Amino acid sequence: MSVLFSEGRIGGVSIDNRVVVSPMCQYSAVDGAAQDWHLVHLGSLMMSGAGLVILEATAVEAVGRGTNGCRGLYDDAQEAAFARLVEALRKLSPAKIGLQLTHCGRKAATRTIPERWRGEPLPPEEGAWTPVAPSPIAYDEDWQVPEELDEAGILRIIDAFAESARRAARAGFDLLELHGAHGYLIHQFLSPITNRRTDRWGGSAGNRNRIAVEIVRAVRKA
């Protein structure tokens, strides 16, 4: 039998096979909370035979959402909606259920055009907000210039990851994935192109990595 179909393990979680459904944004949440759409979409993936299904990128604070339809896990209503969803999904198959936590940083407050697989800044009439980032550098021409995070803002985001992790544990998830790629906030800190800070969160590789390390520490502790 192929190793693909043998039991796997991530940390303390055992998975029936090594087929994993990666997180896929659905842009269908209301105020960050799961809807019937998510149950239908994820229900079919639960029955696909995959050993692990990871739910879409979910913001740890409101300003970190990519767009209005993105999922969030920073209030009680969102937590309750996730708990109901996880409970319903568990009835469908033994697949493990993971959640991806994220913060979009300067790529927040966008409007996604799925058919063109790209985004553009959210216009003010659709409720645009000011994104935050390691440095005030816009993603592209015509995109919003993000607000530069101060020390308190960075610590707030690390805490927000931990708080969302606690909410995810209560909602019944088996594991978490932290989004450190695709040009989102953690990635923005890692890259010297988007991180021009001169404090302990920028400059050397060690300083640019610091937020990723601190987020992992805080989430593990939570």
Ligand SMILES: Cc1cc2nc3c(=O)[nH]c(=O)nc-3n(C[C@H](O)[C@H](O)[C@H](O)COP(=O)(O)O)c2cc1C
């Ligand atoms: C509709 C859609 C939504 C996605 N949403 C996410 C996401 O929420 N988080 C993430 O890390 N990647 C996301 N991705 C990227 C996928 O996880 C994956 O990295 C990408 O599709 C490449 O893998 P593939 O060649 O197997 O499709 C998304 C991809 C698609 C097609």
